[in-house]
Amino acid sequence: MTITMGAPPPARRSPVAVARGFLTGGVVGTSLAALVVGAIVENEPLFVTGAVLPVGYGLLFFLAGMPRRAREAAxxxxxxxxxxxxxxxxxxxxxxxxxxxxxxxxxxxxxxxxxxxxxxxxxxxxxxxxxxxxxxxxxxxxxxxxxxxxxxxxxxxxxxxxxxxxxxxxxxxRVAAPSKGRGSGFAAFFGLLLGAAVVVLSFRADLSDRDDTGEPLSAVRPSVSSTSSTTVISSASGTVTLGPGRSFLDKGELDRAVGLLTRGRDTRQALTVVVQERLLSVVFSPTGPQPPGLDPRALPYDRFPALVKEATTALGVGSPRTWQITADRLTGGVALRVSVTGSEGTAYLDADGQGKVVRRVSVGG
Incomplete structure (x- = not known):
């Protein structure tokens, strides 16, 4: 074979190479999209297809290349x-x-x-x-x-x-292996996008029905009150989660959330009520003989913002990260504890059922 000095082999831009690149990109895009969408919509056949497709394509590619490899070996x-x-x-x-x-x-x-x-x-x-x-x-x-x-x-x-x-x-x-050229690279990228788009568009209805919180629809459908909060109620507990940009210290948020959790439970008492920035949790008293409990609708929610402000500014926590209010009635009357945590440590204050502070414990105290 005569080799012309100074002229490297031309780039290979044959239709076969472009088609192979497009097909490979399509298989990769379809497989990845099938794995992701199958997991989100809980479609087991789709997920299995995403896992098996590249294996089958690789085996087919190997078998198709056997004649070429045999010719090269000869x-x-x-x-x-x-x-x-x-x-x-x-x-x-x-x-x-x-x-x-x-x-x-x-x-x-x-x-x-x-x-x-x-x-x-x-x-x-x-x-x-x-x-x-x-x-x-x-x-x-x-x-x-x-x-x-x-x-x-x-x-x-x-x-x-x-x-x-x-x-x-x-x-x-200098002599080097021929380049495949840009055509096959563009074809592979286009095939990847097309394969992923076909899967996503085919299951767009299932994807749109998924709740943003990732909870099963059967668990949240009876109690979702708005697009920016999620309410989950069971026989033993209830939770309300606010969406981004909202806080339970905002005026009226706690009253509205407690109303959702206690609707139709006029005589039901609670063992504990826990309030965080965007999460309200209520553990209800079990049925039967009633242990000491509290009425979650009777707590002094209008005092909560002031209690949190005092705990985050007056107890030595210079950089507060999280706060939590816990209400219970384990001994005697209703007791509130507001705890705050920061880089300096944890501090808390205790208040009675009317929101009056009765004890303060600073960081390290």
Missing amino acids: VVPRTALAMIEDLEAVGGESSDVPVRFELTVAPDDGPAYRVEITQGINLVDLSDYRPHGVVVVQYPPDRPWRVRIVKRPTPEWEERAASALFDSAPRTA
Whole structure:
């Protein structure tokens, strides 16, 4: 094969390469979208399809390439001499070290050319390879860039290498594997987007029915009161979660939330009521003999903002991160505890059922 010096192989932009890139991108996009959408909408067949699709495509790609690999394996490699222009070990901790070689290859029936390869060399043999040393190489006639150093050449080629002298090929005569071009890359990207879009659009109705909180619809449908809060009620407890930008210290938020949790429960008492920035939790008293409890509708919610302000500013917590109000009636009357946590530690204050502070414990107190 005659090699024209200074002219690298042209970029490969065949329709087959573009189609292969599009198909590969489509499989990747479809698989990823199927895994994500299948998990969100709890569609097990879709999720399994996303996992199996790339495996099946990889197997099909392997089988389709077997004839080509068989043809390449049947090609008799060409043997030539090559001079080491430069070499560098590029890593590896095993007995074979990857070494990057820059070679000048001198075929017997064509002009010399340069090529860069990486090949594993045993540590014991590494000292046999040095700049300007001559080695025996082999390469397929139709792919001169796939050069491999022959570690154990025949006596004839070993003798030729020992006595050979030739000049370096110019850098303009470098040969490299042909580029696939930009076309296949664009096709793969377009296929990825198209595959993902097909899956998402096919299941858009299921996706739109999913609640933003990720809770099963059966658990929240009976008690969702607005698009910016979520209410969940069971026989033993109830919670209200506010959306972003809202707080239970805002006027009327606590009264509205407690009303949702106690609707239809006029005589039901609560064991504890816990209020955080955007979360209200009520644990109801069990049915039967009533333990000490409290009426969650009778708490002094109008005093809560002032109690939180005092706890976050007057108890030594300079950088408050979280606060929590706990109401219970374990001994005697209703008791409130406002705790606040920051980088300095935790502090709290206690108040009675009317919201009057009865005790303050500063950080470290």
